Amino acid sequence: MSLLELRHLSKHFGSYKALDNVSFSVEPGRIVGLIGPNGAGKSTAMRAMTGLMRFDSGEVTFDGQAVKFSKTKALAKMGNLIEYPAIYPNFTAEDHMKYYAMDSKDPEDIHELMKLTGIDGDNFGKRKAKNFSLGMKQRLGIAIALVRKPKLVILDEPMNGLDPQSVREIRALIQKLAGQGIAFLISSHLLDELQRLADDVVIINKGKIIRRATMAEFLSEDKAQIKVKTSDNHAMVKAAEAAGWQVAMGSEDDVLITAEEGVNAQAVLAKATEANLEVQDIQTATVNLEDHLMEVLSENSTRA
Ligand SMILES: Nc1ncnc2c1ncn2[C@@H]1O[C@H](COP(=O)(O)OP(=O)(O)OP(=O)(O)O)[C@@H](O)[C@H]1O
Numbered sequence: 273m274s275l276l277e278l279r280h281l282s283k284h285f286g287s288y289k290a291l292d293n294v295s296f297s298v299e300p301g302r303i304v305g306l307i308g309p310n311g312a313g314k315s316t317a318m319r320a321m322t323g324l325m326r327f328d329s330g331e332v333t334f335d336g337q338a339v340k341f342s343k344t345k346a347l348a349k350m351g352n353l354i355e356y357p358a359i360y361p362n363f364t365a366e367d368h369m370k371y372y373a374m375d376s377k378d379p380e381d382i383h384e385l386m387k388l389t390g391i392d393g394d395n396f397g398k399r400k401a402k403n404f405s406l407g408m409k410q411r412l413g414i415a416i417a418l419v420r421k422p423k424l425v426i427l428d429e430p431m432n433g434l435d436p437q438s439v440r441e442i443r444a445l446i447q448k449l450a451g452q453g454i455a456f457l458i459s460s461h462l463l464d465e466l467q468r469l470a471d472d473v474v475i476i477n478k479g480k481i482i483r484r485a486t487m488a489e490f491l492s493e494d495k496a497q498i499k500v501k502t503s504d505n506h507a508m509v510k511a512a513e514a515a516g517w518q519v520a521m522g523s524e525d526d527v528l529i530t531a532e533e534g535v536n537a538q539a540v541l542a543k544a545t546e547a548n549l550e551v552q553d554i555q556t557a558t559v560n561l562e563d564h565l566m567e568v569l570s571e572n573s574t575r576a
Pocket residue numbers: 285290308309310311312313314315316317
């Protein structure tokens with residue numbers, strides 16, 4: 273049984289269908305990226321699945337139990353940073369942890385959790401939250417989300433506004449916790465970051481789920497490209513076409529050849545030599561989540 277399961281969830285705002293028959297699941301210990309363009313329905317789905325918002329039809333189960341609309345009960349077993357926990361300017365990190373642990377029946381050991389989330393260091397110490405940087409607040413928010421020993425943590429844009437060092441630290445923290453069996457559902461527009469972090473992807477567009485896959489499966493749908501610059505790019509295109517390869521003129525004074533079986537950088541070099549062309553530069557471009565997402569979204573809107 274999945275830890276979190278959404279089945280045929282629909283939600284209207286007036287006549288606007290913000291969620292249209294949305295189904296997907298999250299398994300224990302998996303980091304799932306919920307991705308889609310602005311207004312696709314990510315926050316609506318997150319709010320509905322945590323019981324923060326009523327939905328019109330469908331069902332959500334979490335840890336074997338139906339999730340119902342209820343502001344108070346919603347957060348009991350899911351740690352969530354959709355609606356940020358209140359951070360009090362005059363509280364230290366430890367004050368926050370004690371405060372939030374108190375309204376939990378079975379709190380995690382506070383000091384261990386502070387150590388795990390890195391909010392126990394000199395940087396935090398006796399400092400009050402009004403003096404915390406954004407990264408420190410984000411980290412504190414994650415620690416608060418964990419104080420109830422959740423099996424699933426839902427994070428809406430957890431990396432927003434963080435510097436690269438903090439992004440790296442939060443990523444390592446999430447990976448460490450996932451390694452301990454905690455599942456994460458993360459919505460983010462920082463796709464490079466999600467590509468590094470997520471095990472699975474769920475893609476939503478205009479309220480509909482258009483793809484569910486592991487990150488590796490999703491990326492493997494996209495073929496790598498070989499980018500080559502030669503002494504005569506037009507002649508290179510002709511030679512590649514003659515070989516039956518998929519080829520196009522690139523935007524950077526280069527030629528783009530789709531990699532497939534038998535078509536790799538070495539084969540392209542050999543082909544250029546055969547055509548008496550001088551190769552000035554050759555690179556194999558790695559597959560990237562953002563590019564592939566764009567392709568999938570554009571296919572989806574052509575079909576729709
Ligand atoms: N309370 C509301 N009342 C009316 N319309 C709403 C409400 N909340 C969301 N919407 C609409 O529902 C759609 C989905 O919004 P949602 O915030 O879920 O998108 P999102 O994928 O989270 O977008 P973003 O990436 O911009 O955060 C949008 O068109 C939005 O305007």
